[in-house]
Amino acid sequence: MNLLELKNITKQFGGLTAINNLSFEINEGEILGLIGPNGAGKTTAFNMISGVLTPTKGKIYFKGEDVTKLKTNIIAQRGICRTFQLTTLFKSYSVFDNVLIGCHLSAKTGFWGNLLNTSGVRKGEGKTQEKTEEILKFLGIEEIRNELAKNLPHGYQRILGIAIALAAGPELLLLDEPMTGMNNTETNDMIETIRKIRAKGTTILLVEHDMKAVMTLSDRIIVLNNGVKIVEGLPAEVKDNNAVIEAYLGREQDFT
Amino acid sequence: MNRKHYTKNFIILGTIAFLLIIPLLSSDPYHLQVLMVLLLNIILAISLWVIMTVGQLSLAHAAFMAVGAYTSALLVMKLGLPFWLAMPASGIMAAILALVIGSITLRLKGAYFLLVTFAFGEIVILIFSNFWESLFGGVSGLIGVPPPDPISIPFIPQVRFVSKVPLYYLALSLTLITVLTIYRLKNSRLGLTFGALKEGDLLAECIGIDIMKYKVMAFTVGCFFAGIAGSLYAHSFVVVTPIDFSFYHSVYILIYVVVGGESSFLGPILGASVLTLFSEILRKFGHYESIGYGIALILVMLFLPSGIISLLERIIVKVQELFKRIKG
Numbered sequence A: 001m002n003l004l005e006l007k008n009i010t011k012q013f014g015g016l017t018a019i020n021n022l023s024f025e026i027n028e029g030e031i032l033g034l035i036g037p038n039g040a041g042k043t044t045a046f047n048m049i050s051g052v053l054t055p056t057k058g059k060i061y062f063k064g065e066d067v068t069k070l071k072t073n074i075i076a077q078r079g080i081c082r083t084f085q086l087t088t089l090f091k092s093y094s095v096f097d098n099v100l101i102g103c104h105l106s107a108k109t110g111f112w113g114n115l116l117n118t119s120g121v122r123k124g125e126g127k128t129q130e131k132t133e134e135i136l137k138f139l140g141i142e143e144i145r146n147e148l149a150k151n152l153p154h155g156y157q158r159i160l161g162i163a164i165a166l167a168a169g170p171e172l173l174l175l176d177e178p179m180t181g182m183n184n185t186e187t188n189d190m191i192e193t194i195r196k197i198r199a200k201g202t203t204i205l206l207v208e209h210d211m212k213a214v215m216t217l218s219d220r221i222i223v224l225n226n227g228v229k230i231v232e233g234l235p236a237e238v239k240d241n242n243a244v245i246e247a248y249l250g251r252e253q254d255f256t
Numbered sequence B: 001m002n003r004k005h006y007t008k009n010f011i012i013l014g015t016i017a018f019l020l021i022i023p024l025l026s027s028d029p030y031h032l033q034v035l036m037v038l039l040l041n042i043i044l045a046i047s048l049w050v051i052m053t054v055g056q057l058s059l060a061h062a063a064f065m066a067v068g069a070y071t072s073a074l075l076v077m078k079l080g081l082p083f084w085l086a087m088p089a090s091g092i093m094a095a096i097l098a099l100v101i102g103s104i105t106l107r108l109k110g111a112y113f114l115l116v117t118f119a120f121g122e123i124v125i126l127i128f129s130n131f132w133e134s135l136f137g138g139v140s141g142l143i144g145v146p147p148p149d150p151i152s153i154p155f156i157p158q159v160r161f162v163s164k165v166p167l168y169y170l171a172l173s174l175t176l177i178t179v180l181t182i183y184r185l186k187n188s189r190l191g192l193t194f195g196a197l198k199e200g201d202l203l204a205e206c207i208g209i210d211i212m213k214y215k216v217m218a219f220t221v222g223c224f225f226a227g228i229a230g231s232l233y234a235h236s237f238v239v240v241t242p243i244d245f246s247f248y249h250s251v252y253i254l255i256y257v258v259v260g261g262e263s264s265f266l267g268p269i270l271g272a273s274v275l276t277l278f279s280e281i282l283r284k285f286g287h288y289e290s291i292g293y294g295i296a297l298i299l300v301m302l303f304l305p306s307g308i309i310s311l312l313e314r315i316i317v318k319v320q321e322l323f324k325r326i327k328g
């Protein structure tokens, strides 16, 4: 069964067509890779799926529901969460608090309950704290819980970005270049982490320039170029496709 | 960590105790008058701070105070309501207005929202000075606002608000209630959510936070207490004129928060206290008051960019080190 479906999506910025008549589906439980050269429109696609931008044309369906025009926070409520290409965190909060804020959707957020600190609210907050602990442990960052997000090394910041998104409890997780700026060991750890997230039943849409990582992780891959889908297929098929090689030609990509 | 908390709690409890016994130390009505202004400024600064925790700046805080002051005074003077009903009603009136204005304008960020609140504040003052003069009293405002009605509290004689002393205790009680309420809010999940909005709107939205809802909530809570401050002001100082609530006053409230230290709960309280006393001292020097004030502000911002509170925190640490050395 498909979890997400994009139908004839077009996005224009003034005269520029960033996405042109793009359609694809994501099946429940899979890791779908979305690749393409710089400026291909990958992040723009993310922005539309997560409700940050509205498509100029076309529809987006999540579990059969038309979510094209829903606001970002409602889309998160429905079960789609994302990370950002440029690391985006609650910078002056601790790692623990970042993830705790991420638990917003499962927290008790009523005004009077919080003001009076009712037993219901205290119980709810206890649960979100437990959930936060679980996520920190799951991603192996429990020992840096008290560090401020802004003081973390880049690799940990990328992981924290994912931790915040996971705290919202998504069914579909969109990862925008999670391996950016990571060394070999960190990249391999991230590959393991993404596998673990999927193993827990979360469907993943992965944008990544590190070809080795995309090829090992993805069940299927979609290649974008200039806003158009040029190829869709299994990693092995995409790797040897002439159109793909051409799109990347001259771009010094490590295409192995 | 724990030691620091002890010292902090000690300072806070000491301050409250001191404030409680002040009327016993000095019967000079001038002293009590200054302290009442100080307490009002604390309510205003800490309530503006709530709005600032979601990353918005408002220049309409004095205008919301005006709404509270006029609401309360008119309810008592025209409808004969007791002060004890008019006061909460004035807070609710300011809150309702904030809810409406906030729902429309809090989409705007940074300078845009600041300018909208500036314009709103000016409109409010304009209405009070030029419209429905028979009701609002024009530029000369409302004169002869009665003091709060007498109240009976078990075990002590009936409290009549005829001198400054009971008015001072009323101001102190309302200040403590305001500060405690906001402290609770800040330490709840809502406080965390408010802070998240300031740090990153987009990320907050992407994890399911309805950012408008929480911005409006913070704005409404902040303005509620501004309205309460207005009511307290009207019934303590007898006269309410539109000019008391001009945008200059809003700027001063903003200065209390920033100079005191925006990033800490105690910052706005400290800022309002220090600057109120400071400007009282400078008042003796006539024209030089605003010059001295301006220079002091520039110096604080240059040398204590996180506010006076950071100086206090440094002093606490130094004192603790000293104690340790004496013991060891």
Ligand SMILES: Nc1ncnc2c1ncn2[C@@H]1O[C@H](COP(=O)(O)OP(=O)(O)OP(=O)(O)O)[C@@H](O)[C@H]1O
Binding pocket: A013, A016, A018, A036, A037, A038, A039, A040, A041, A042, A043, A044, A045, A085
């Ligand atoms: N908000 C915007 N306004 C105007 N143009 C935009 C906007 N967002 C993206 N674009 C343009 O749309 C095109 C696609 O950009 P996008 O960021 O989606 O590419 P990408 O595939 O994510 O690239 P990269 O690999 O570099 O991250 C680019 O030409 C970009 O300049």
Ligand SMILES: [Mg+2]
Binding pocket: A042, A043, A044, A085
């Ligand atoms: Mg991108």
